Amino acid sequence: MFAVTRLIGAAAVASGLLAAPIAASAEDIVIGHSQPNLGWPYIAAVTNALEAAAADMDGVEVVTLSADGDIAKQSSDINSLVNRGVDVLLVTSLDGNAVIPALKKAHDAGIPILAVSNEPAEPGQALLAGYSGPDDYVQGAIAAELLNDSLGGKGGIAIIEGSPGQSTTLLRTQGLKDRLAELKSGITILGAQTADWNPVKAKDVAQAFLTAYGDDMVGVFAQDDNTGAAAAEVFKAAGRGDIKVVGTGGTIDGLKAIRDGLMYGTMDQSPTTDAKQALKFAIMLANGESLPEKRNIIPMPKITAENVGDFKGEW
Amino acid sequence: MSEAVLPRRRVHVTDVVTPIWLVLVVVIVIAALISDRFLSPGNVAAVLQQGVITGIVALGMTVVLVGGEFDLSTGATVMMAAVVALLLGPDGGVGIAVAIAVPLLIGAGIGAVNGLAVYRAGANSIVATIGMQFLVIGAVLALVSGQHVRADAIGETFTALTHARPLGVPLPVFVFAALVAALAIVMSQTVFGRHIYAIGGDVEAATRAGIPVARIGIATYVISGVLAATSGVLIASLVGHLDPTAIGGYEFPALTAVVLGGTSLSGGVGRPADTAGAILVIAVITNVMTILNYQYPIQLLVQGMVLTGAVAFYSWRRGGA
Numbered sequence: 001m002f003a004v005t006r007l008i009g010a011a012a013v014a015s016g017l018l019a020a021p022i023a024a025s026a027e028d029i030v031i032g033h034s035q036p037n038l039g040w041p042y043i044a045a046v047t048n049a050l051e052a053a054a055a056d057m058d059g060v061e062v063v064t065l066s067a068d069g070d071i072a073k074q075s076s077d078i079n080s081l082v083n084r085g086v087d088v089l090l091v092t093s094l095d096g097n098a099v100i101p102a103l104k105k106a107h108d109a110g111i112p113i114l115a116v117s118n119e120p121a122e123p124g125q126a127l128l129a130g131y132s133g134p135d136d137y138v139q140g141a142i143a144a145e146l147l148n149d150s151l152g153g154k155g156g157i158a159i160i161e162g163s164p165g166q167s168t169t170l171l172r173t174q175g176l177k178d179r180l181a182e183l184k185s186g187i188t189i190l191g192a193q194t195a196d197w198n199p200v201k202a203k204d205v206a207q208a209f210l211t212a213y214g215d216d217m218v219g220v221f222a223q224d225d226n227t228g229a230a231a232a233e234v235f236k237a238a239g240r241g242d243i244k245v246v247g248t249g250g251t252i253d254g255l256k257a258i259r260d261g262l263m264y265g266t267m268d269q270s271p272t273t274d275a276k277q278a279l280k281f282a283i284m285l286a287n288g289e290s291l292p293e294k295r296n297i298i299p300m301p302k303i304t305a306e307n308v309g310d311f312k313g314e315w
Numbered sequence: 316m317s318e319a320v321l322p323r324r325r326v327h328v329t330d331v332v333t334p335i336w337l338v339l340v341v342v343i344v345i346a347a348l349i350s351d352r353f354l355s356p357g358n359v360a361a362v363l364q365q366g367v368i369t370g371i372v373a374l375g376m377t378v379v380l381v382g383g384e385f386d387l388s389t390g391a392t393v394m395m396a397a398v399v400a401l402l403l404g405p406d407g408g409v410g411i412a413v414a415i416a417v418p419l420l421i422g423a424g425i426g427a428v429n430g431l432a433v434y435r436a437g438a439n440s441i442v443a444t445i446g447m448q449f450l451v452i453g454a455v456l457a458l459v460s461g462q463h464v465r466a467d468a469i470g471e472t473f474t475a476l477t478h479a480r481p482l483g484v485p486l487p488v489f490v491f492a493a494l495v496a497a498l499a500i501v502m503s504q505t506v507f508g509r510h511i512y513a514i515g516g517d518v519e520a521a522t523r524a525g526i527p528v529a530r531i532g533i534a535t536y537v538i539s540g541v542l543a544a545t546s547g548v549l550i551a552s553l554v555g556h557l558d559p560t561a562i563g564g565y566e567f568p569a570l571t572a573v574v575l576g577g578t579s580l581s582g583g584v585g586r587p588a589d590t591a592g593a594i595l596v597i598a599v600i601t602n603v604m605t606i607l608n609y610q611y612p613i614q615l616l617v618q619g620m621v622l623t624g625a626v627a628f629y630s631w632r633r634g635g636a
Binding site: 037038039043191194196208210214226238252315 | 361554
């Protein structure tokens with residue numbers, strides 16, 4: 001009986017915490033922050049950077065809720081933050097379509113919404129005050145420039161894609177193709193296969209590419225650094241260390257692969273840059289200011305062996 | 316099940332050469348015909364290597380399923396073992412032994428808990444092992460707090476586990492072949508193996524016959540847990556650093572191979588060697604479609620056709636026998 005009472009008491013306190021008005025001075029800004037899954041390395045790094053930067057400021061509080069990879073939980077997370085009356089809402093969509101009804105509620109409640117790192121689908125765009133973060137399409141375009149430079153604008157390349165059908169995968173591939181066309185590059189795309197972001201599968205795909213394209217293949221675009229480094233190891237072991245592998249993300253392991261001479265290059269997608277820009281814009285929105293652009297892409301500098309020492313790799 | 320009620324007869328060629336091996340011959344011939352590069356030595360080695368990780372997981376699930384139960388926690392155990400092996404830092408000598416032994420022991424522990432839940436507490440094995448999957452994934456992600464996992468230093472011996480190529484064939488292929496042979500003997504030649512078939516065929520009859528059902532059943536889960544952990548350790552050796560969330564999900568590809576190999580979903584029928592045959596069939600199909608740059612929807616379509624075709628065939632044969 002005692003245990004039960006205590007349990008109910010705890011539940012009441014917990015729900016009270018969520019529903020109660022914010023006990024702070026009127027000047028305080030409360031930022032609601034809905035993330036898809038704090039178990040994902042990039043998401044965890046952005047969240048840590050955002051909370052650390054906010055902790056250094058006076059009068060800024062960040063309330064982060066993780067959906068743990070559950071579409072329904074992200075909607076209920078956003079509803080909780082709306083009910084709590086946050087001043088601004090930062091949302092990294094787990095599913096660009098499923099998140100829209102929850103965004104609509106926040107919008108109707110008059111809370112400005114900043115999409116961060118990952119955008120909602122087209123019908124949700126009108127609900128946003130803006131977007132801040134990296135851009136998958138631009139990353140594909142940067143990879144095209146890296147490959148075009150390293151290969152002198154000619155030769156065959158293959159693509160190791162992320163999970164099939166994901167917007168990240170589709171946009172990175174499209175960005176690469178479009179930029180190669182804009183550059184009037186002589187590079188041809190021999191094939192594209194999924195590795196599901198799994199470096200073990202990336203090794204299988206890399207082997208199959210060697211079988212299929214042999215010496216015709218001189219470059220590879222891998223849609224993240226882990227799969228890129230894994231493929232580069234296969235090429236090196238097969239005596240094809242000459243194949244230029246370009247990864248995506250600028251992770252610790254990607255930078256190491258560049259230093260070790262395995263990968264040719266990647267681009268920096270810094271969680272700290274992402275988080276700081278999002279925080280800056282969140283405060284501007286909370287203060288009623290508008291953003292410089294509707295879509296604000298973070299800078300994503302190219303990384304190769306020449307400048308790899310300038311980057312530390314954050315995730 | 317049906318074989319148990321059939322009258323005794325002489326060992327027939329179809330007892331050894333099961334349909335999956337004929338399918339394997341057919342897909343190899345087709346693959347060689349549509350791609351002249353398929354049979355190049357480098358590619359044959361790649362095909363063999365490709366199935367190993369999923370194959371080892373599938374062997375364990377075959378043993379559990381012959382006993383009539385499912386183990387869907389294996390994908391999570393793979394992830395756990397890969398992460399734990401890297402976190403322990405297989406930098407040399409004792410370090411490598413520890414980085415291999417600890418994940419295998421945890422895998423055995425996961426299997427033992429699964430076995431207790433299913434065979435002692437009587438839990439539904441699908442639900443119990445999915446619950447275990449969540450539990451293990453949650454624990455692993457909490458352990459690494461959402462970060463990529465890497466070892467500061469990896470000893471050459473640990474890397475060689477997957478990178479050595481005796482006779483031009485990747486070492487894991489030999490590991491897989493040895494495991495298939497060992498399990499084939501255990502399942503067909505030992506009392507323990509025959510008891511597993513008996514339990515999967517008719518658990519009540521097995522109990523009446525005095526077979527220690529719970530003890531045998533728990534042992535099948537321990538085997539599955541250790542084998543899944545073995546795959547995880549091989550992944551750690553193969554890639555050296557990883558995003559844990561990218562290497563879960565081996566349980567369904569493995570279950571696909573188990574079913575394709577002819578193991579009955581209701582237990583009592585199935586052989587480790589046939590699961591290995593199915594793994595090779597899938598590896599050949601995947602490899603040749605990748606070589607020919609067939610896109611994912613087509614690959615999924617073909618794999619779906621092969622699996623549904625196999626299930627329909629096995630059902631027809633068991634029903635009609």
